[in-house]
Amino acid sequence: MGMSAESDDLLREDARLWAIRVSDPAFADWDAFAAWLEQDPAHNAAYEAALDDLEGVDALFDVPPAPLPSPAPAYVPPARVPRRWRMPAAAAGVALLAAGGSWLALDHRAQQDYATAPGERRTVDLADGSRIVLNGGTRLTFDAARPREIAMLQGEALFEVRHDQARPFVVTTKDGARLVDVGTVFNVVNRDGALDVAVAEGAVDYRGSGAVIRLAAGDMLTRASATATPVKRTVDPGAVGGWRSGFLQFTDAPLRTVAEDLARNLGKPVVIDDALAARRFSGTIVLDGAPDAVMARVAPLLGARLVRDGEGWRITRPDGPPR
Amino acid sequence: MEPDSKPDGIARLLVEERARLLRFLAARGAGDEAEDVLHELWQRVVATPSQPLADPLAYLFRAAENVMRDRSRSAISRERRQQAWHEASFGAHEEATGERVLIARQRLREAEAVLAAQGPRVSTAFRRYRLDGVGQAVIARELGVSVSSVEKDLQKAYRALSRLREKFDAE
Known part of the structure; x- marks a missing residue:
């Protein structure tokens, strides 16, 4: 381009600085950025190269150090939890997970992987005093070297976080959303990218696709899919994570969600007719007793009829034809 | 429209x-x-x-x-x-996975050393920003400096690490 090596360096540093500024989610000086880009077509090319370089540098740190001699997280099974939930790999401190998905690039990392089957519960006590309670049908994983950065792959979990100003507790989903605690008890449901985050105490920041949304106690964020825009609403903070004490609270929730929550908590398949799936329900379902008893109480609450379906149930319209 | x-x-x-x-x-x-x-x-x-x-x-x-x-x-x-x-x-x-991990870990160690050599403030700013996901304004408050100082600290860290990448690329 006929540029001297010196001005080349200057441009590279300018571009690097802009890339650093713009990469901050709070960046707001877009007019100044546009003005800089307009000065010379070479600026945008230099900016793109700077972004590539930033990503390359970031990738240098995407490798965990060698496994710690003493594992940070310790798994302590609660008294009423059956012992079969203890995972040998987790007890050994470091589990290597052969990842099916590519978004985590787990193949070379020291991973702690925790999973529950539908109907199972499990408590993970972290070394820093934080606690994660996994509801049924849930999978989450974290790097042994970074136990305060949890990747939530599927399901529902209640996070009781020991706040540490220097090391925020972060829950990530595979679409790249980040939940950053501000000292907190919060519940997360992740169903194939559909996300519910409810805060019982403290506050949580949701960060995704350029937006940062602060959630305080009694706030709930609902995102219908990985690409949908999140919506904020109000819930009873006392009811957040109610599944732990044996009740499920719903506020204007689609029956599809109710059915999924029931399946996760009862450990039996619960399917719902398409005709009913979008209907809304507000109220509390008590999980007391055998699954049959729970489901028998649920049907009238939902204004629906219950049909046995193999191991589980089908929720159908009260006037629907018998199966 | x-x-x-x-x-x-x-x-x-x-x-x-x-x-x-x-x-x-x-x-x-x-x-x-x-x-x-x-x-x-x-x-x-x-x-x-x-x-x-x-x-x-x-x-x-x-x-x-x-x-x-x-x-x-x-x-x-x-x-x-x-x-x-x-x-x-x-x-x-x-190369075999084991070999890859060894190389990646060796490079990480070198990157950590390069970062440390930039001084504690630069190193802290980079860690808070890149590894903890903390915003630049918050880092500025924590360090008691201006946001533009944090930008420059990050620039310094990324510049040094970029040179390290060039060295790796040449290897």
Whole structure:
């Protein structure tokens, strides 16, 4: 381009600085950025190269150090939890997970992987005093070297976080959303990218696709899919994570969600007719007793009829034809 | 754009700020296609339900920036860049996983050393930003310096680590 090596360096540093500024989610000086880009077509090319370089540098740190001699997280099974939930790999401190998905690039990392089957519960006590309670049908994983950065792959979990100003507790989903605690008890449901985050105490920041949304106690964020825009609403903070004490609270929730929550908590398949799936329900379902008893109480609450379906149930319209 | 629809909130803002966004998109690499990109942006915005936004205009610019970055990524070079990255990281012939991990860990150690050599403030700023996901304004408050100092600290860290990458690439 006929540029001297010196001005080349200057441009590279300018571009690097802009890339650093713009990469901050709070960046707001877009007019100044546009003005800089307009000065010379070479600026945008230099900016793109700077972004590539930033990503390359970031990738240098995407490798965990060698496994710690003493594992940070310790798994302590609660008294009423059956012992079969203890995972040998987790007890050994470091589990290597052969990842099916590519978004985590787990193949070379020291991973702690925790999973529950539908109907199972499990408590993970972290070394820093934080606690994660996994509801049924849930999978989450974290790097042994970074136990305060949890990747939530599927399901529902209640996070009781020991706040540490220097090391925020972060829950990530595979679409790249980040939940950053501000000292907190919060519940997360992740169903194939559909996300519910409810805060019982403290506050949580949701960060995704350029937006940062602060959630305080009694706030709930609902995102219908990985690409949908999140919506904020109000819930009873006392009811957040109610599944732990044996009740499920719903506020204007689609029956599809109710059915999924029931399946996760009862450990039996619960399917719902398409005709009913979008209907809304507000109220509390008590999980007391055998699954049959729970489901028998649920049907009238939902204004629906219950049909046995193999191991589980089908929720159908009260006037629907018998199966 | 769509005269029959009744845009509200952010969609209306997009129409109001059309000129500014177009100017940005054109300079950001869209050139003559800035109108098309803006239309793409409009479709995305009207397709999503409204949400509380601290700064709706910044949100629109961010969305525009993301669209342009996605385009430049997929247009030229996904394959080429991945190939280059792969060769730089692991050599042209893929080594065994164990070998890869060893190389990656060795490089991480070197990166940590380079970072430490930039001084405690630069190193802290980089860690808080890159590894903890903390915003630059918060880091500035924590360190008791201006945001522009944090930017410069990050620039210093990224510059030094970029040189290290060039060294790795040459190996």
